[in-house]
Amino acid sequence: MGKDGDYSATILWDDVRSVQNEVPWAGLVWFSRSIPRQSFFMWLLVNKKLKTQDIMSLWQSLGDTNFNLMCCSLCTSGPESHDHLFFECPFAEQVWDGVKGRAGMEMVQNKWDSIFDHLLQVSNSRNARHVIGKLVVAAAAYFVWQERNQRLFSPKRTADQLVEVILTTVGIKLHSMRFKRTTQVNAILLEWSLPHGLLMEDDDCG
Template structure:
Protein backbone atom coordinates (compact mmCIF):
# COMPACT_ATOMS: atom_id res chain seq x y z
CA UNK A 1 0.00 0.00 0.00
CA UNK A 2 1.34 3.39 -1.02
CA UNK A 3 1.03 5.74 1.97
CA UNK A 4 1.11 9.50 1.55
CA UNK A 5 3.57 11.07 4.00
CA UNK A 6 2.40 14.65 3.75
CA UNK A 7 -0.57 15.95 5.68
CA UNK A 8 -3.74 15.46 3.68
CA UNK A 9 -5.40 18.42 5.38
CA UNK A 10 -2.81 21.09 4.53
CA UNK A 11 -0.21 19.36 2.33
CA UNK A 12 2.59 21.43 3.79
CA UNK A 13 4.20 19.11 6.36
CA UNK A 14 4.59 15.42 7.05
CA UNK A 15 1.62 13.91 8.79
CA UNK A 16 2.08 13.01 12.43
CA UNK A 17 -0.22 12.88 15.42
CA UNK A 18 1.15 16.21 16.64
CA UNK A 19 0.74 17.86 13.27
CA UNK A 20 -2.69 16.44 12.50
CA UNK A 21 -4.00 17.24 16.02
CA UNK A 22 -3.74 20.41 16.04
CA UNK A 23 -0.64 22.02 14.59
CA UNK A 24 -1.90 21.74 11.00
CA UNK A 25 -3.44 25.06 9.89
CA UNK A 26 -6.71 23.32 8.90
CA UNK A 27 -7.10 21.39 12.16
CA UNK A 28 -5.88 24.34 14.23
CA UNK A 29 -8.65 26.49 12.75
CA UNK A 30 -11.24 23.82 13.59
CA UNK A 31 -9.91 23.35 17.14
CA UNK A 32 -9.67 27.09 17.80
CA UNK A 33 -13.18 27.74 16.54
CA UNK A 34 -14.70 24.93 18.61
CA UNK A 35 -12.90 25.97 21.79
CA UNK A 36 -13.84 29.61 21.20
CA UNK A 37 -17.48 28.45 21.16
CA UNK A 38 -16.79 27.18 24.69
CA UNK A 39 -15.24 30.53 25.69
CA UNK A 40 -11.64 29.31 25.48
CA UNK A 41 -10.28 31.64 22.78
CA UNK A 42 -6.60 30.62 22.94
CA UNK A 43 -6.35 26.85 23.33
CA UNK A 44 -3.02 25.06 23.20
CA UNK A 45 -2.27 23.33 19.89
CA UNK A 46 0.57 21.00 20.84
CA UNK A 47 -0.60 17.50 21.81
CA UNK A 48 1.24 17.36 25.15
CA UNK A 49 0.04 20.86 26.07
CA UNK A 50 -3.54 19.92 25.21
CA UNK A 51 -3.34 16.80 27.37
CA UNK A 52 -2.09 18.85 30.33
CA UNK A 53 -4.73 21.51 29.69
CA UNK A 54 -7.55 18.95 29.58
CA UNK A 55 -6.31 17.31 32.79
CA UNK A 56 -6.12 20.67 34.56
CA UNK A 57 -9.83 21.37 34.00
CA UNK A 58 -11.94 20.94 37.12
CA UNK A 59 -13.03 17.31 36.92
CA UNK A 60 -16.75 16.72 36.89
CA UNK A 61 -17.61 20.29 35.94
CA UNK A 62 -19.91 20.82 32.99
CA UNK A 63 -17.29 22.98 31.31
CA UNK A 64 -14.68 20.23 31.65
CA UNK A 65 -17.12 17.73 30.13
CA UNK A 66 -17.85 20.10 27.24
CA UNK A 67 -14.13 20.55 26.68
CA UNK A 68 -13.60 16.79 26.56
CA UNK A 69 -16.52 16.50 24.15
CA UNK A 70 -14.94 19.20 21.99
CA UNK A 71 -11.59 17.43 21.95
CA UNK A 72 -13.14 14.07 21.09
CA UNK A 73 -15.43 15.61 18.46
CA UNK A 74 -12.57 17.47 16.78
CA UNK A 75 -10.33 14.42 16.68
CA UNK A 76 -13.10 12.24 15.32
CA UNK A 77 -14.22 14.64 12.59
CA UNK A 78 -10.67 15.60 11.59
CA UNK A 79 -9.80 11.91 11.23
CA UNK A 80 -12.99 11.42 9.20
CA UNK A 81 -12.01 14.37 7.01
CA UNK A 82 -8.54 12.95 6.47
CA UNK A 83 -10.03 9.57 5.48
CA UNK A 84 -12.64 11.24 3.26
CA UNK A 85 -9.78 12.82 1.34
CA UNK A 86 -7.88 9.53 1.10
CA UNK A 87 -10.74 7.27 0.12
CA UNK A 88 -13.26 9.56 -1.57
CA UNK A 89 -11.16 12.45 -2.85
CA UNK A 90 -13.68 14.81 -1.29
CA UNK A 91 -12.83 17.86 0.86
CA UNK A 92 -15.04 19.70 3.33
CA UNK A 93 -14.37 23.36 4.11
CA UNK A 94 -13.43 24.19 7.69
CA UNK A 95 -16.76 25.94 8.27
CA UNK A 96 -18.74 22.82 7.40
CA UNK A 97 -16.56 20.61 9.59
CA UNK A 98 -17.11 23.00 12.51
CA UNK A 99 -20.86 22.89 11.90
CA UNK A 100 -20.75 19.07 11.86
CA UNK A 101 -18.87 18.96 15.18
CA UNK A 102 -21.23 21.37 16.94
CA UNK A 103 -24.27 19.55 15.56
CA UNK A 104 -22.86 16.24 16.76
CA UNK A 105 -22.22 17.68 20.23
CA UNK A 106 -25.80 19.00 20.44
CA UNK A 107 -27.15 15.60 19.36
CA UNK A 108 -25.07 13.84 22.03
CA UNK A 109 -26.29 16.25 24.71
CA UNK A 110 -29.90 15.78 23.64
CA UNK A 111 -29.43 12.01 23.82
CA UNK A 112 -27.86 12.36 27.27
CA UNK A 113 -30.89 14.37 28.44
CA UNK A 114 -33.28 11.82 27.00
CA UNK A 115 -31.66 8.97 28.92
CA UNK A 116 -31.75 10.95 32.14
CA UNK A 117 -28.14 12.15 32.42
CA UNK A 118 -27.76 14.97 34.90
CA UNK A 119 -25.32 16.72 32.53
CA UNK A 120 -27.30 16.59 29.28
CA UNK A 121 -29.28 19.83 29.63
CA UNK A 122 -26.35 21.81 31.03
CA UNK A 123 -24.07 20.65 28.23
CA UNK A 124 -26.72 21.45 25.64
CA UNK A 125 -26.88 25.03 26.98
CA UNK A 126 -23.12 25.33 26.50
CA UNK A 127 -23.30 24.04 22.91
CA UNK A 128 -26.37 26.17 22.09
CA UNK A 129 -25.43 29.72 23.09
CA UNK A 130 -28.18 32.32 22.74
Protein backbone atom coordinates in the same frame (compact mmCIF):
# COMPACT_ATOMS: atom_id res chain seq x y z
CA MET B 1 -9.13 -21.56 36.08
CA GLY B 2 -9.40 -25.35 36.13
CA LYS B 3 -11.31 -25.49 39.43
CA ASP B 4 -14.85 -26.87 39.79
CA GLY B 5 -17.50 -24.32 40.60
CA ASP B 6 -20.30 -22.14 39.25
CA TYR B 7 -19.59 -20.46 35.91
CA SER B 8 -19.37 -16.70 36.02
CA ALA B 9 -18.48 -14.36 33.17
CA THR B 10 -17.03 -11.97 35.79
CA ILE B 11 -14.73 -14.67 37.18
CA LEU B 12 -13.65 -15.67 33.66
CA TRP B 13 -12.93 -12.04 32.76
CA ASP B 14 -10.86 -11.57 35.92
CA ASP B 15 -8.88 -14.73 35.07
CA VAL B 16 -7.98 -13.78 31.49
CA ARG B 17 -7.44 -10.02 31.74
CA SER B 18 -4.29 -8.26 32.77
CA VAL B 19 -5.05 -5.85 35.60
CA GLN B 20 -2.92 -2.71 35.78
CA ASN B 21 -3.04 0.52 37.73
CA GLU B 22 -5.37 3.17 36.32
CA VAL B 23 -3.52 5.71 34.18
CA PRO B 24 -3.90 9.39 35.17
CA TRP B 25 -5.63 10.25 31.88
CA ALA B 26 -8.35 7.58 32.13
CA GLY B 27 -10.99 10.16 33.10
CA LEU B 28 -10.46 12.28 29.99
CA VAL B 29 -10.92 9.26 27.69
CA TRP B 30 -13.43 7.02 29.49
CA PHE B 31 -16.19 8.94 31.25
CA SER B 32 -19.90 8.25 31.65
CA ARG B 33 -21.07 10.97 29.26
CA SER B 34 -18.59 10.22 26.47
CA ILE B 35 -19.43 9.07 22.93
CA PRO B 36 -18.03 5.50 22.85
CA ARG B 37 -16.46 5.47 19.39
CA GLN B 38 -14.81 8.81 20.10
CA SER B 39 -13.53 7.55 23.45
CA PHE B 40 -11.86 4.62 21.69
CA PHE B 41 -10.35 7.04 19.19
CA MET B 42 -9.05 9.21 22.03
CA TRP B 43 -7.43 6.13 23.57
CA LEU B 44 -5.60 5.58 20.27
CA LEU B 45 -4.62 9.24 20.10
CA VAL B 46 -3.35 9.49 23.69
CA ASN B 47 -1.29 6.32 23.17
CA LYS B 48 -0.08 7.56 19.75
CA LYS B 49 -1.33 4.42 18.03
CA LEU B 50 -2.88 6.12 14.99
CA LYS B 51 -1.25 5.12 11.70
CA THR B 52 0.13 8.52 10.78
CA GLN B 53 2.89 8.82 8.20
CA ASP B 54 5.63 9.33 10.78
CA ILE B 55 4.64 6.06 12.47
CA MET B 56 4.36 4.13 9.21
CA SER B 57 7.72 5.41 8.03
CA LEU B 58 9.31 3.43 10.87
CA TRP B 59 7.87 0.14 9.63
CA GLN B 60 10.56 -1.87 7.90
CA SER B 61 8.13 -4.21 6.17
CA LEU B 62 6.95 -1.60 3.68
CA GLY B 63 9.87 -2.18 1.35
CA ASP B 64 10.66 0.66 -1.04
CA THR B 65 7.82 2.99 -0.01
CA ASN B 66 9.28 6.49 0.25
CA PHE B 67 7.39 8.39 2.95
CA ASN B 68 9.53 11.46 2.31
CA LEU B 69 7.38 12.00 -0.78
CA MET B 70 4.13 11.87 1.19
CA CYS B 71 2.44 14.80 2.89
CA CYS B 72 -0.54 15.65 5.06
CA SER B 73 -3.72 15.14 3.03
CA LEU B 74 -5.38 18.08 4.80
CA CYS B 75 -2.83 20.81 4.12
CA THR B 76 -0.26 19.18 1.75
CA SER B 77 2.40 21.37 3.39
CA GLY B 78 4.46 18.69 5.08
CA PRO B 79 4.51 15.20 6.57
CA GLU B 80 1.79 14.32 9.04
CA SER B 81 2.16 13.23 12.64
CA HIS B 82 -0.04 13.10 15.73
CA ASP B 83 1.11 16.57 16.76
CA HIS B 84 0.67 17.96 13.24
CA LEU B 85 -2.90 16.69 12.83
CA PHE B 86 -4.05 17.73 16.36
CA PHE B 87 -4.02 20.69 15.73
CA GLU B 88 -0.97 22.31 14.14
CA CYS B 89 -1.96 21.52 10.54
CA PRO B 90 -3.36 24.77 9.03
CA PHE B 91 -6.64 23.04 8.12
CA ALA B 92 -7.01 21.29 11.48
CA GLU B 93 -6.09 24.54 13.22
CA GLN B 94 -9.04 26.27 11.51
CA VAL B 95 -11.32 23.50 12.73
CA TRP B 96 -9.99 23.69 16.28
CA ASP B 97 -10.22 27.49 16.31
CA GLY B 98 -13.87 27.11 15.30
CA VAL B 99 -14.79 24.90 18.26
CA LYS B 100 -12.37 25.52 21.14
CA GLY B 101 -14.42 28.47 22.42
CA ARG B 102 -17.30 26.07 23.04
CA ALA B 103 -14.89 23.87 24.98
CA GLY B 104 -13.88 26.77 27.23
CA MET B 105 -10.31 26.42 25.94
CA GLU B 106 -9.74 29.72 24.16
CA MET B 107 -6.43 30.29 25.97
CA VAL B 108 -5.04 26.80 25.30
CA GLN B 109 -2.42 26.59 22.55
CA ASN B 110 -3.20 24.69 19.35
CA LYS B 111 -0.75 21.96 20.31
CA TRP B 112 -1.68 18.47 21.41
CA ASP B 113 0.61 18.54 24.46
CA SER B 114 -1.03 21.76 25.69
CA ILE B 115 -4.53 20.44 25.05
CA PHE B 116 -3.73 17.13 26.75
CA ASP B 117 -2.21 18.88 29.79
CA HIS B 118 -5.33 21.04 30.14
CA LEU B 119 -7.66 18.03 29.94
CA LEU B 120 -5.51 16.10 32.39
CA GLN B 121 -6.12 18.78 35.03
CA VAL B 122 -9.90 18.39 34.71
CA SER B 123 -10.05 14.72 33.67
CA ASN B 124 -12.16 13.62 36.65
CA SER B 125 -14.17 16.82 37.02
CA ARG B 126 -17.95 16.64 36.72
CA ASN B 127 -18.23 20.34 36.06
CA ALA B 128 -20.44 20.87 33.00
CA ARG B 129 -17.86 23.05 31.22
CA HIS B 130 -15.14 20.44 31.72
CA VAL B 131 -17.36 17.58 30.53
CA ILE B 132 -18.24 19.57 27.41
CA GLY B 133 -14.55 20.35 26.88
CA LYS B 134 -13.72 16.65 26.81
CA LEU B 135 -16.59 16.00 24.40
CA VAL B 136 -15.52 18.81 22.04
CA VAL B 137 -11.85 17.78 21.96
CA ALA B 138 -12.75 14.14 21.29
CA ALA B 139 -15.20 15.09 18.53
CA ALA B 140 -12.76 17.55 16.92
CA ALA B 141 -9.92 15.03 16.85
CA TYR B 142 -12.23 12.23 15.64
CA PHE B 143 -13.66 14.21 12.72
CA VAL B 144 -10.30 15.66 11.69
CA TRP B 145 -8.97 12.10 11.49
CA GLN B 146 -12.09 11.00 9.60
CA GLU B 147 -11.63 13.82 7.10
CA ARG B 148 -7.96 12.90 6.70
CA ASN B 149 -8.98 9.35 5.76
CA GLN B 150 -11.95 10.27 3.58
CA ARG B 151 -9.90 12.60 1.39
CA LEU B 152 -8.27 9.55 -0.13
CA PHE B 153 -11.61 8.57 -1.69
CA SER B 154 -14.24 11.30 -1.16
CA PRO B 155 -14.76 15.00 -1.92
CA LYS B 156 -13.15 17.44 0.50
CA ARG B 157 -15.10 19.18 3.23
CA THR B 158 -14.20 22.70 4.29
CA ALA B 159 -13.02 23.56 7.80
CA ASP B 160 -16.34 25.37 8.40
CA GLN B 161 -18.28 22.25 7.39
CA LEU B 162 -16.23 20.17 9.82
CA VAL B 163 -16.81 22.70 12.61
CA GLU B 164 -20.56 22.38 12.00
CA VAL B 165 -20.38 18.56 12.15
CA ILE B 166 -18.41 18.67 15.42
CA LEU B 167 -20.71 21.17 17.13
CA THR B 168 -23.83 19.33 15.94
CA THR B 169 -22.48 16.00 17.22
CA VAL B 170 -21.69 17.42 20.66
CA GLY B 171 -24.97 19.34 20.72
CA ILE B 172 -26.95 16.15 20.11
CA LYS B 173 -25.07 14.47 22.95
CA LEU B 174 -25.81 17.38 25.27
CA HIS B 175 -29.54 16.95 24.59
CA SER B 176 -29.36 13.63 26.46
CA MET B 177 -27.64 15.13 29.51
CA ARG B 178 -28.98 16.79 32.64
CA PHE B 179 -27.26 19.54 34.59
CA LYS B 180 -27.54 21.16 37.99
CA ARG B 181 -29.15 24.58 37.90
CA THR B 182 -26.25 27.04 38.11
CA THR B 183 -25.36 30.37 36.52
CA GLN B 184 -22.64 28.62 34.49
CA VAL B 185 -25.06 26.01 33.17
CA ASN B 186 -27.59 28.70 32.21
CA ALA B 187 -24.86 30.33 30.11
CA ILE B 188 -23.90 26.98 28.55
CA LEU B 189 -27.50 26.22 27.57
CA LEU B 190 -27.74 29.62 25.91
CA GLU B 191 -24.37 29.19 24.19
CA TRP B 192 -25.36 25.81 22.75
CA SER B 193 -29.01 26.84 22.04
CA LEU B 194 -30.24 24.04 24.29
CA PRO B 195 -33.74 23.95 25.80
CA HIS B 196 -34.02 24.96 29.45
CA GLY B 197 -35.80 21.65 30.04
CA LEU B 198 -32.30 20.21 30.43
CA LEU B 199 -32.00 22.12 33.70
CA MET B 200 -32.67 19.86 36.66
CA GLU B 201 -30.95 18.92 39.87
CA ASP B 202 -28.32 16.26 39.21
CA ASP B 203 -25.13 15.47 41.14
CA ASP B 204 -23.16 14.47 38.05
CA CYS B 205 -22.68 17.89 36.45
CA GLY B 206 -22.52 21.26 38.05
